[in-house]
Amino acid sequence: MVSRIGEGAEHDSVLQEAAQWSVELSSGDIPAERIAQWQQWLAASEANRAAFDSILSTLSAVDRYATGTVAWPSDEQVANDAYDGSISVSVWRTRVATRRNGRRGRAWAAAAWRRRPWLTAGLAAAAVATLTALAILPVMRSTLFAPPVVTVVETASGENREVRLGDGSVVTAGAQSVLWATLARDSREVTLERGEAFFRVAKDPARPFIVKVGTTTVAAVGTAFNVRRAGERVVVGVAEGIVKVDARVAGAQSSVQAHQQRPVIRTARLSVGQQLSIDAADGSASIQQVDAIGVAAWRAGLLQYRNEPLRSVIADLTRYSARDIVIANPQIADLRITGTVFASDVDSWLQSLETALPVRVVWAPDGSARLESR
Amino acid sequence: MTNRMSRDSQHEQAGVTDSNHAERISRLFSEHNESLVKFLSTRLHSVQEAKEVAQEAYVRLLSLEDAGAVSFLRAFLFKTAANLAVDRIRSRGRQRQALDAGLCDDSREAPTPDREAAIAQEMAIVRRLIDELPPKCRRAFLLHRVHGAEFSEIAQEMGLSERMVRHYVLRAVLYCRAGLDAAQSSEESGRG
Structure with missing residues (x-):
């Protein structure tokens, strides 16, 4: 489930x-x-x-079907509900289930601790039995008693967080990101719902490590790579090793014909220092050579962009900036951006855009910034 | 987008000069009927109901004395249809009471046992999905769909912003869609 x-x-x-x-x-x-x-x-x-x-x-x-005896929530349930609609219902349900499992796990550990005197006393007598049990236990644990372990990570604006998964892999989630990792017996799967994450994957050839982001799948066996999502655009960069990317994108390069063609799967193998940008909406994809260290420089507060459309840069920056940034005119949305932005000072970068591009920045009274063409 | 819109209204302006009232409305209807029925389907409980209301809106339009510009007519068509839908939702409660009292006879063909089983199964899935929604989201969604309440009314009743109510309804619709898809694909793989 x-x-x-x-x-x-x-x-x-x-x-x-x-x-x-x-x-x-x-x-x-x-x-x-x-x-x-x-x-x-x-x-x-x-x-x-x-x-x-x-x-x-x-x-x-x-x-x-939602008539008659359909289950309406009680006033008490409604009063105790903290769901605010900012995440999908599935993610909410996973999180509720994770919390519940966490509580059950702790309760079980406490009970085991209380049983310890009995365990110590019976230890010698049970030695033979234990040896047999040890041989069987791992098998039983892995096949019957090991439900997938789900870890949900959600970060606030301007917050980065590092999480170590059960397999030893380390995930660093960028600001305003939502992801969940499902570790099962034969698979390791992470869904990046929103934002950006850097993965340092523990080697386990039997369990491929897969990141799903929209219609794109990134697969790795023991490597370090970065995945960023801004709307339909996905950027994958490799810091170590090799990853394989499968992207389901619109079928035609021409947006006029895009709706008449079936989606196609595009596959790419990326090695160190390569960065793949895919736009699922118009089917475009390109690979650039970047600095392997720069792939995840955002963890140090440096946001690097290479030949990316203004709209996806802005979508990314809003994760770090407290203000809303609006592109007022569609004709400037596709202007290309190459450069570095300090996550702590998005405002100065916005101001500097005026000198580099045919845009004007208007600081609105409500605190938002509007980029207009000039 | 702006281009297409202005071309559209030019086309409509031209329409005003070369056709008479009934023809204009009939063309307006054939151009917009499909989307009008879809529009009404978001508010009403069945496509059949939506088609009936669309038809009624068309009749109202025909009885207009002076129709004016067609760009106005289109807005008027959707507006009229929306009002008729509201009337229909309000009368739904009364109809249900009448049905319970045995005054109305809904004479449709009885479904076959196979179909009946499929309906029972789908009903169980839909009810489970609704049951799985977070409580606030579930209440807002049910008030909207079952009671036909406006977002502003739900917002007031639940003490939420209208924006939040819309958000809840959006999340609920998407969750039900995903759940129905998942149920269907597991049924298909079960068969294969």
């Missing part, structure tokens, strides 16, 4: 858009221009239309 989270509809960006539209359309007074924009979105691709229909069929299934 747990290993299934992260797959399927809940993290699919087209379905998310479709669901967003369905929410907007389903209640209250909706302005005519929003309806027109929705119609354009619907007409833009077969995928959009299919996604919207799939959301409609979900709603109709709910409407059909």
